[in-house]
Amino acid sequence: MLTSSSSTVSDFQPAPINELDSQFHQAADEARQLRQRPDNDTLLSLYALYKQALEGDVHDCQPTSFFDFIGTAKQEAWGRLKGMPQGEAMQRYVELVRQLLV
Numbered sequence: 001m002l003t004s005s006s007s008t009v010s011d012f013q014p015a016p017i018n019e020l021d022s023q024f025h026q027a028a029d030e031a032r033q034l035r036q037r038p039d040n041d042t043l044l045s046l047y048a049l050y051k052q053a054l055e056g057d058v059h060d061c062q063p064t065s066f067f068d069f070i071g072t073a074k075q076e077a078w079g080r081l082k083g084m085p086q087g088e089a090m091q092r093y094v095e096l097v098r099q100l101l102v
Helices: 017-032 040-055 069-079 086-101
Strands: none
Touching: 017 040, 017 086, 040 069, 040 086
């Protein structure tokens, strides 16, 4: 269940769940079809927000190899969002994709 009772961003106002869910999935489709590849920091932000929106807080899984630098970067990016409500992550993901489409 998505709740925002302990949001760290006081002005966060999520869209109604069904509308937000629809916007999120549409943004995910649009992100896969971007004409230009975003920079690595933006890709990590997209990944982290997507995972936080769908799964919530990061699991204690570690990348399979010490030399898995990409996996480590993804886990760390997702971990920085720990505690962010899933609805807020969805909203931020949608906003980021919209910025990339401009």
